[in-house]
Amino acid sequence: MKKNLFKILLAGASFGIAVSVFGAALTDDRDTQGRSGVLVSLTQGTNVIYAGALVAVDGQGLAQPAADTAGFTVVGRAERKSDNSTFVASTLVEVRRGTFKYATTNTVTDASIGAVVYCVDDQTVTTGGVVSQSNVVGRLVDTDSDGVWVDTTERN
Secondary structure, eight states, X not given: OHHHHHHHHHHHHHTTOOOOSSXXXXXXXXXXXXXXOSEEEEEBOSSEEOTTOEEEEOTTSOEEEOOSOTTOEEEEEESSOEEOTTOOTTOEEEEEOSEXXXXXXXOOOGGGTTOEEEEEETTEEESSSOOSXXXXXXXXXXXXXXXXXXXXXXXX
């Protein structure tokens, strides 16, 4: 679609016709395409990512086990184990965004619901200030005696 649109733009420009990719405000209904973005496939770095692990993308766009590491952006939970320890550039890991339960390093009560949650490692989060890189995992939505529930779609 993008390539064809680009060809149309070039053709229009060569004939002196003004063609706009961007439209004006709607004056009628629009069939707006959508993607849920709940399950994504990411190119995996040289590592093993375990099922259920928090997954981050590094500065080169490669999926890594989440960690308190500079340049990491946490994106969600691994759907299954993926071993790319010998690095094959086409290896993909499926990552789901949503609400998941993880261990925490600090005592969290219901008073913390809504707080920003930060990454400690691929299975541990915190609402406290014990992380150095402040890689956001999401928002705290509930607490249990054995962990906290984090919505990885809520980033701010």
